[in-house]
Amino acid sequence: MLSWKQLYAATVVETRPAELRILIAETERAIYFRLHDIANEPVTTTERLEMDNAAAALKILSKEIAAWENYEAC
Numbered sequence: 001m002l003s004w005k006q007l008y009a010a011t012v013v014e015t016r017p018a019e020l021r022i023l024i025a026e027t028e029r030a031i032y033f034r035l036h037d038i039a040n041e042p043v044t045t046t047e048r049l050e051m052d053n054a055a056a057a058l059k060i061l062s063k064e065i066a067a068w069e070n071y072e073a074c
Contacts, residue, residue, distance in 0.1 A: 004030035008054045017065050024058050031055055 002010075007030050011023040031051050038047075 002030070004034050004051065004054070008058075011058065011061070017068065020061065020065060024062055028055065028058055 004027060007023065007027040011020065011027050014020045014023055031054060035048075035051060
């Protein structure tokens with residue numbers, strides 16, 4: 001199983017919209033599970049910040065895909 005960091009790295013270089021949607025969902029899920037795993041552990045703030053930044057970037061990517069599909073539909 002890939003870590004959230006590995007999935008995120010694959011997501012940000014993917015160019016095919018259909019595959020990108022799948023990777024975004026998988027990465028978001030991996031981040032959620034990692035946050036759940038470390039909820040009661042003393043974890044470095046760095047990893048939490050990295051996950052917050054990655055989650056924000058994934059939201060932007062999702063919006064960009066939707067905008068691109070709307071543009072192509074015109």
